[in-house]
Amino acid sequence: MVDMVELEEGVCATGQLSAAQMSEVADKGFRSVIGNRPDGEEPGQPEWSVLEDAARSAGLETRFIPVASAEDLAAQSGAFAQALEALPRPILAFCRSGARTARLYEAAKSG
Structure with a gap:
């Protein structure tokens, strides 16, 4: 899996995930995934719907909160x-x- 940065206890940030990595995310103990990358940002990027389906199949809760600017x-x-x-x-x-x-x-933390 890609490198992670701990933002606070129980919250980490990472780079682009693939659908195939969602099982690994769950296996590492994560319970939820938040997608902050808008669909279509670059060619070949997985669509959120595909990632969400894989995450849910792995038992993860999800949110899509895209940020482009x-x-x-x-x-x-x-x-x-x-x-x-x-x-x-x-x-x-x-x-x-x-x-x-x-x-x-x-x-989010500042207000």
């Missing part, structure tokens, strides 16, 4: 904060590299 970051920070409260932990959130997810986490 700084405006999206501000607009989606509340939804991300709510997901952090509502989803069972540990949570693995992802985007292309993990950096956007980390920025979204900081925005």
Whole structure:
């Protein structure tokens, strides 16, 4: 699996996941996955619906909170904060590299 960064206890960020990795995510003890990468951002990227189906098949809860711009970051920070409260932990959130997810986490925590 790709490298992960712990944002807080029970919340990690990582880069793009594949459908095949969702079982590995569950095997590592994660209970939820949040997708922060919008569909169609680059050719060959898996669609959220495919990732969500694989995650649910692996027993993971899911949320799709796409962020494509700084405006999206501000607009989606509340939804991300709510997901952090509502989803069972540990949570693995992802985007292309993990950096956007980390920025979204900081925005959600700051307010």
